[in-house]
Amino acid sequence: DIVMTQSPDSLAVSLGERATINCKSSQSVLNSSNNKNYLAWYQHKPGQPPKLLIFWASTRESGVPDRFSGSGSGTDFTLTISSLQAEDVAVYSCQQYYSIPLTFGPGTKLDIK
């Protein structure tokens, strides 16, 4: 299984400031045949189901604000929120779909400072 880890476990950022969350996979999720990274990011608020933010490591899902961006390749990835809004308080998780079983990171809890 590909093990996903995230850092930090939690962070607090001031409104309007940048938030950066890191995700690392135990093996590369880059498919060299199509040069695509098989990685997604989700936002999970209490009492709600997770919401897809990004797939292919950097492609925003339709309707996701452009303050959310994804980057990275191979085994190291980053989710950036360029200007934190109050509604962004949530747990953020990464997920690889390079191989079965699909696996998720443990989540990073994001709060307002």
Next chain:
Amino acid sequence: QVQLQESGPGLVKPSETLSLTCSVSGGSISPYYWSWIRQPPGKGLEWIGYIYYSGSTNYNPSLKSRVTISVDTSKNQFSLKLSSVTAADTAVYYCARGGSWIESWGQGTLVTVSS
């Protein structure tokens, strides 16, 4: 916008079989992959398995011996059966659309395993 809704017992006894159904509305079961994912209290998300609308399946090896996922295209539903449950199977169970990234999720249903 597709909507998914889980249904089934919220309490299951140890050693029995957990059974959940996901009803899909606002779209067709075909031609998509449909997954079951769970989240134990205080833990991260765990993918259980998926089924293609045609009926082909893929399961998490850690659960494979106990899991069956099936689809009923005539009812626009798919189902999960997890046998021989223990307290470790207590979790919020989500049904979802997707076999790679997960694009749509149900609200989730808490299933507690307890006598």
